[in-house]
Amino acid sequence: MARREQPYDDIPGTFVFDADRAREGYPINSFCMSLMKDENRKAFKANEAGYIKQFHMSPEQEKAILTRDYNRMLELGANIYFTAKLGATDGHSFQHLAAVMTGNTQQAYADMMLAGGRSVEGNRSRTGSNKAYSLSVEGGATQAKPAKKAKAKPKPAKKAKAKAKSKSKSSKKRK
Amino acid sequence: MAKIIAGIGSSHVPAIGAAIDNNKMEEPYWKRVFSGFERSQQWMRDIKPDVAIVVYNDHASAFSTDLIPTFALGTATEFPPADEGWGPRPVPVAKGHPQLATHIAQSVILDEFDLTVVNKMEIDHGLTVPLNLLCGKIPPTGHWPFPIIPLAVNVVMYPPPTGHRCFMLGKAIKKAVESYPEDLRVVIFGTGGLSHQISGPRAGLINSKWDKNFLDNLSKDPVKLSKIPHIDYMREAGAEGIEMVMWLIMRGALGEKADEVYRFYTVPASNTAVGHIILSARDAKAKAGKSKMKRAAARAKADVRKSK
Numbered sequence: 443m444a445r446r447e448q449p450y451d452d453i454p455g456t457f458v459f460d461a462d463r464a465r466e467g468y469p470i471n472s473f474c475m476s477l478m479k480d481e482n483r484k485a486f487k488a489n490e491a492g493y494i495k496q497f498h499m500s501p502e503q504e505k506a507i508l509t510r511d512y513n514r515m516l517e518l519g520a521n522i523y524f525t526a527k528l529g530a531t532d533g534h535s536f537q538h539l540a541a542v543m544t545g546n547t548q549q550a551y552a553d554m555m556l557a558g559g560r561s562v563e564g565n566r567s568r569t570g571s572n573k574a575y576s577l578s579v580e581g582g583a584t585q586a587k588p589a590k591k592a593k594a595k596p597k598p599a600k601k602a603k604a605k606a607k608s609k610s611k612s613s614k615k616r617k
Numbered sequence: 618m619a620k621i622i623a624g625i626g627s628s629h630v631p632a633i634g635a636a637i638d639n640n641k642m643e644e645p646y647w648k649r650v651f652s653g654f655e656r657s658q659q660w661m662r663d664i665k666p667d668v669a670i671v672v673y674n675d676h677a678s679a680f681s682t683d684l685i686p687t688f689a690l691g692t693a694t695e696f697p698p699a700d701e702g703w704g705p706r707p708v709p710v711a712k713g714h715p716q717l718a719t720h721i722a723q724s725v726i727l728d729e730f731d732l733t734v735v736n737k738m739e740i741d742h743g744l745t746v747p748l749n750l751l752c753g754k755i756p757p758t759g760h761w762p763f764p765i766i767p768l769a770v771n772v773v774m775y776p777p778p779t780g781h782r783c784f785m786l787g788k789a790i791k792k793a794v795e796s797y798p799e800d801l802r803v804v805i806f807g808t809g810g811l812s813h814q815i816s817g818p819r820a821g822l823i824n825s826k827w828d829k830n831f832l833d834n835l836s837k838d839p840v841k842l843s844k845i846p847h848i849d850y851m852r853e854a855g856a857e858g859i860e861m862v863m864w865l866i867m868r869g870a871l872g873e874k875a876d877e878v879y880r881f882y883t884v885p886a887s888n889t890a891v892g893h894i895i896l897s898a899r900d901a902k903a904k905a906g907k908s909k910m911k912r913a914a915a916r917a918k919a920d921v922r923k924s925k
Contacts, residue, residue, distance in 0.1 A: 450775075450848050455819030456856050460775040464682055475681045478702060513817060521773060522816035522857075523677040530702045536632070540820045540888055551821065555885040559823025560814075566852045575849040577830035579837050 454568045455544075457516040467519020469497040470507065474524035477531045486531065512543050619717065619794045619801035623664065624867040624875065625657075626835065626894040627747040629673060629808045631701075632887035634746045637754050638707055650891055653881030654750045656917045660879065660895060661751050661762070663913035666804040668714045670721075670766045670790065671744050672866045673808045674773060676701070678741035685774050686733035688786065691740075691767035692718040699739035707757050708745050714764040717797055721766065724793030730786050732768075740767055747808045750893070772809065772860040776847055780862045784843035787869020794870075807867025811882075811892035814855030822855040823890050828882060831861060832894055836877045839868045867896075874899035879917045 445466070450458045457463070464471075473494055476482045486493040494504055506514040507528070515525050529539045541551035554560060566572045636647045678699035680686070693713045698705040722734050744767055749755075752762055771777055778786075787805075794803055811828040814820050831854075834842050843865055850859040868875065875896040884890045897914060 450851055453819070453848075453852055453856070456814070456817050456851065458775050458851065458856060459773065459816075464685070464774045468682055471677075471682045475677060478700065516817055521677070521682070523773060524682075527677070527702055536815070537887065540815060543816065544818055544820050554821055555823075555888060558825070558884055559812075559888075559890070560819065560821040562812075562822060562824040562827070562853060565819060565822060575845070575853050577827055577834065577841070577845070577853075579830065579833050 452567050452569055452571065454565055457513070459516070459519075459521045463519040464521070465519070467503075467515075467521065469499040470503050470515060470518065470520040471524040473497045473499070473507070474520070474527045477527045483531050510542075512539055516543075619797040619799060619803055621670075621791055621794050621803045621805055621870050621872075621898055622666070623804045623878070623898060624871045624894075624896040625747070625751060625804060625806045626810075626832075626864045626867060626892060626896075627750055627806060627808050628810055628886065628889060628891045628893065629743045629746040630886045630889045630891065631676075631742040631746065633891075634706055634742045634749065637746075637749050642754070647886075649883055650886050651750075653883060653891070653893060656879060657751055657881075657893065657895060658753055660913045660917050663916060664802070664804070666763050667801040668717060668764050668766065669804045669806060670768060670794075670870070671747065671806040671808065672768045672770060672863045673740075673743035673747070673806070674771065674860055674863065675769050676741055676743055676773070679738050679769070682774070685771050686735075686769070687771045687778050688730065688732035689735045689738075689769040690718060690722050690732050691735050691738050691769070692722060693736050693738060696738055696740045696744075696765070696767060698745055699741040701741055705739075706742065706745055708749065709755055709757055709759050709761050711740060711744070711748070711761055711767075712764040714766050717794070717799075717801065717803075718766045720797050721790060721793040724796060725786065725789040728789040728792065730789050735767075735769070738767065738769070743769075743808060747806055751806075768866070770860075770863050770866070772863065775859075777859060777862055779847065780845050780850075780865050781843045783862045783865040784839070784869040787866040787871075790866070791870045791872060805867045805870045807864035809860035809863050810854070810858060811861060811890045812854035812858045813889035815857050815888045817856070819855075821888060822858075823884055824853050824855070824858075825882070825884060825890060827853045828890050828892055831864075832880055832882065832892060835864070835868055835894060835896060836875055839865070839875075842868070871896055871898040872900050878914045 445462050503518050538548050541548040641647050642651050678701055692715050696711045698708050812824040814822040875898055878895040878897050881893040
C-alpha cells in the first residue's frame with residue numbers, strides 16, 4: 443500500500459515517523475528492539491540475513507538493514523531511536539549515524555554542530571514555503587526580527603535586568 | 618493542600634548522561650553544559666520539593682512500537698533505570714509517590730484526559746538526565762532527593778498530542794494536585810528539546826532564535842506557544858524538536874502567571890540545543906513556599922551577578 447502524501451513531506455531531508463510509517467516499519471523496529479539483548483546481538487552478528495528472517499520484513503527493508511542504509515530504513519518506517527540500537531550493535535556512536543545520514547564525515551558533522559548546527563534558513567521547505575513561523579514575543583504572523591528586539595525591551599525593570607544578565611552570559615558562552 | 622510551586626524545563630540529551638557516567642564533566646565541552654546548571658542545583662537544594670512530577674518521553678526503552686500510549690502516568694512505588702544497550706545508567710532507583718500519582722490519575726481521567734496508568738516501568742535517559750542536571754551525580758547506592766511521578770508522553774510517533782492538549786493537561790494536573798489533602802510542595806519538570814533533528818539528511822538542525830523565543834514566551838505568552846501547529850515545530854525546530862510540547866504540560870501546571878527565575882541555553886550537546894529554565898508559579902508564592910522560593914530565587918540571581 444502506497445503511503446499517503448502528507449503536508450510535512452514538504453520538509454526537506456526528513457522522514458516523519460507517522461502512524462503509517464510506524465505500521466510499515468513495525469518489523470524493522472521490532473528487529474532493532476530485539477538487539478537490546480546481548481544474545482540476540484550475537485545471533486544477528488553471526489548470521490545477519492538469517493537472523494532478520496524471523497521479523498517478516500519486506501525485501502526492501504531487509505536490504506536497507508543489510509546494507510546499513512539508514513535513510514532508507516527511515517523511509518521504510520524505521521524510527522531513529524530504534525535504528526540507533528543497530529548502530530550501537532555495530533559499535534558506532536550516534537554521531538557516526540548522523541554523519542552517515544547527512545552524507546558527512548563524522549568530523550565534518552561534529553564541526554558543524556560546534557559551529558551552531560545546521561541553519562534552518564533555506565531548510566524549511568522543499569517547495570518554497572520557507573517563511574519563518576514567528577514565535578517572537580508580541581510578534582506578528584511573519585518574520586519580524588528588528589521589531590522583536592525593539593518590542594522586547596520594555597520589560598518590568600527587575601526581571602529585565604536578571605534576564606539580560608543570564609542572556610549575555612549564555613551568549614558569551616556560545617562563542 | 619498540595620501545591621505546584623515551580624516548573625523546570627530541561628533538555629534530556631543522552632550524551633549528557635554518558636558524560637556524567639564516564640566522568641567527563643570537567644572536559645571543556647561538557648563543562649560548558651554543566652556549569653549552566655550549577656545555580657539550578659543550588660536552587661533545588663534551597664526549595665527542597667516533597668515530590669517531582671517529571672514529564673518526559675521514553676526512547677524505545679520501556680515502550681517498543683508494540684504499545685504507544687499518548688500519556689502514561691507512573692504509579693509504581695519505584696522506577697529502576699532502563700538498560701538502553703550499555704547496561705542501566707549508574708543512578709539510583711527512583712522512588713515513586715503512588716498515593717499522589719493515583720490521585721492525579723483519577724482526577725485527570727475524570728477531567729477527560731484518558732491517560733494510561735503504569736504500575737511497572739523502567740525509566741530511561743529522558744527522565745534520569747534532567748534529574749542529574751538538577752540534582753547532580755548520585756551513585757546507584759544513593760537516593761534522589763525526592764520521590765518522582767513519571768509522566769511519559771508519546772513524542773516519538775507522529776502525531777504526538779498537540780501543544781494545546783499538553784497545556785490543558787498541565788492545567789488538569791494543577792487542579793488534581795491542589796485537591797490532594799496532604800501539604801506537599803510539588804515541582805514539575807518539562808523535558809526534551811530544544812531545537813534538534815537527529816534523523817535523516819537534515820540532521821543537525823538547530824534554531825536558536827526559535828528556542829529563545831520559546832523560552833521567552835513561557836513566562837510572557839504561553840498561550841501563544843500552545844497554538845503552535847505540529848508542522849511548524851518540525852520545520853523550525855527539527856523533526857525531534859517536536860518534543861518541546863512536553864514543556865507545555867509543565868507550563869500549564871503553573872497557572873496563569875509564572876515568573877522566570879533562571880535560564881540557560883547553549884549549543885550544542887551532541888546533536889541538540891540545550892535549553893533550561895526555572896519558573897515559579899506566581900499564585901504559589903502567596904502560600905507556604907513563599908519565603909523559600911524567594912530566597913532561592915534571590916540566590917540564583919545573585920549568583921548570576923557574581924559570575925558576570
